[in-house]
Amino acid sequence: MVTDPTIVTETAVLQAGTGLFPNGISRYAVGGLLVGLGALVVYAGTGIAAGASTFLESTLSYVSGQSRFQRYVASRDWRVVFTLGIVLGGLVFATTVQSGLVATSLYTPGTTGELYEVGGVTLWSTTVQPWRLFLGGILVGIGTRLGKGCTSGHGVCGVGSASRTSIVGVVTFLVVAIGTAQLVAALGVSP
Amino acid sequence: MTDRHPLFGPLVFAGGLVFGFGLGFSHMARPEVVLDFLQFDDFGLLFVMFGAAVVSGIGFAVLPRVRDRAPLTGDQYERRLRPLDRNVLVGGAVFGVGWGLSGICPGAAYASLGVGNVAILWALAGMFLGAYLQGYWRSKTAAARAATTGAD
Numbered sequence: 001m002v003t004d005p006t007i008v009t010e011t012a013v014l015q016a017g018t019g020l021f022p023n024g025i026s027r028y029a030v031g032g033l034l035v036g037l038g039a040l041v042v043y044a045g046t047g048i049a050a051g052a053s054t055f056l057e058s059t060l061s062y063v064s065g066q067s068r069f070q071r072y073v074a075s076r077d078w079r080v081v082f083t084l085g086i087v088l089g090g091l092v093f094a095t096t097v098q099s100g101l102v103a104t105s106l107y108t109p110g111t112t113g114e115l116y117e118v119g120g121v122t123l124w125s126t127t128v129q130p131w132r133l134f135l136g137g138i139l140v141g142i143g144t145r146l147g148k149g150c151t152s153g154h155g156v157c158g159v160g161s162a163s164r165t166s167i168v169g170v171v172t173f174l175v176v177a178i179g180t181a182q183l184v185a186a187l188g189v190s191p
Numbered sequence: 192m193t194d195r196h197p198l199f200g201p202l203v204f205a206g207g208l209v210f211g212f213g214l215g216f217s218h219m220a221r222p223e224v225v226l227d228f229l230q231f232d233d234f235g236l237l238f239v240m241f242g243a244a245v246v247s248g249i250g251f252a253v254l255p256r257v258r259d260r261a262p263l264t265g266d267q268y269e270r271r272l273r274p275l276d277r278n279v280l281v282g283g284a285v286f287g288v289g290w291g292l293s294g295i296c297p298g299a300a301y302a303s304l305g306v307g308n309v310a311i312l313w314a315l316a317g318m319f320l321g322a323y324l325q326g327y328w329r330s331k332t333a334a335a336r337a338a339t340t341g342a343d
Contacts, residue, residue: 020234021233021234022232022233023218023233023235025235027217027235028217028218028235028236028238028239028242029238029242030213030216030217031213031215031216031217031219031239031242032217032238032239032240032243032246033213033242033246034209034210034213034216034217035210035213035214035217035219035239035242035243036242036243036244036245036246036247037210037213038206038207038208038212039206039210039246039247039250040206040247041202041205041206041209042202042207043247043250043251043254043261043268044250044254044261045198045199045203045206045261045264046199046202046263046264046266047260047261047264047267047268047269048264049251049269049270049271050203050206052296052297052301053296053297053298053318055297055301056297056319056321057326059319060319060323064323064326064327066326066327067333068326068327068330068333069326078195078199078203081200081203081204081207082206082207083207083301084204084207085204085205085206085207085208085210086207086208086210086211086214086298086301086305087211087304087305088207088208088211088305089207089208089209089213089214089215089302089305090212090214090220090301090302090303090304090305090306091305091306092211092212092215092305093211093212093216093302093305093306094215094305094307097215098215098306107216110218110221110224112218112221112223112224112227113221113223113308116307118307123306123307123308124221124307125307125308125309125310126221126222126223126303126308126310126311127223128222128226128293128294128310130310132293132294133222133293133295133311133313134314135289135292135317136288136289136291136292136293136294136295136314137289137293137295137300137313137314137318137320137321138289138317138320139286139288139289139292139317139321140286140289140295140296140318141318141319141320141321141322141323141324141325142282142285142286142289142322143282143283143284143287143288143289143321144282144286144297144318144322145282145322145325145326146278146281146285146325146329147278147279147282147283147284147285148273148278148279148282150296150297150298151240151290151296151298152210152296152297152298153271154283155240155243155244156240156243156244156247157271158271158273159248160246160247160248160251160271161248161251161270161272162248162270163270163271163272164275165272165273165274165275165279166271166273168283169279169282170283172280172283172284172287173283173284173286173287173290174287175287176283176284176286176287176291177229177286177287177288177291178231179287180229180288180290180291180292181226181229181230181291181294182229182230182231185226185230191223191226
């Protein structure tokens, strides 16, 4: 069978990619559409523009009587359900696509982190150092709650609402994050 | 979840499931991939963020025009709007430092746990600690302000 060489080249660029997109764009675009779809499912059914970081404070209301957390008592139960859904969604991805049970040309496996197997399921773990995760996590916890939203609340629902506040929030955390990551890399911290 | 529509919980769960699957598939649940983006080594993550915003944006624009109220809550469809003040900038900057240092944000951290990333518990513990610290501080300052001005 003769294959048109231009088609092969174009497919290769789309899949593997080079330059700005060394891992292609399909896994990112498909994943992003699904993230948006997940938020849209909740919004369509309930009218709620769900964000992921409110779960941190609403869950603290189970154990702390501080007024800041108690304001989320009414929504804390469904936020637990939403978060459990996100965790299990990640697990479903691991057992299907990541484990090779479902194969699709839209998915590029990549080489980051470490893969390991438990009971036939291919799981993945980061090699980013624990102190970076913990210290960064503290700042993420403070900043997202003070700043009224995170990547999902501001980034997906807020930008999707064409909210000026959310666009300002996204630009702020994106620019600062780029500066921080570049600085940390320049200081020789890896990974 | 008293007085909720019986399908409220299942629908929120299903939405979370698709949301988490997308974060896994896109590799945004991997701190390394986020850091590669922030260091300009791989710009693919732009497609995750803008792809998601475009899909939700279509919903936010179309749903209020075709339906008056959400079927499971009876609530009106509203855009996600928050007042713009100094907290948005300060909080956004603090979040930016944390995101740039760790490569992980809240939703991606939950999905990352599902993908098998046990080490992400460090980030989740940090996020709860950070959320607690700001909540404790803001509860105290709000109470102090109420006391000095003679309540509301």
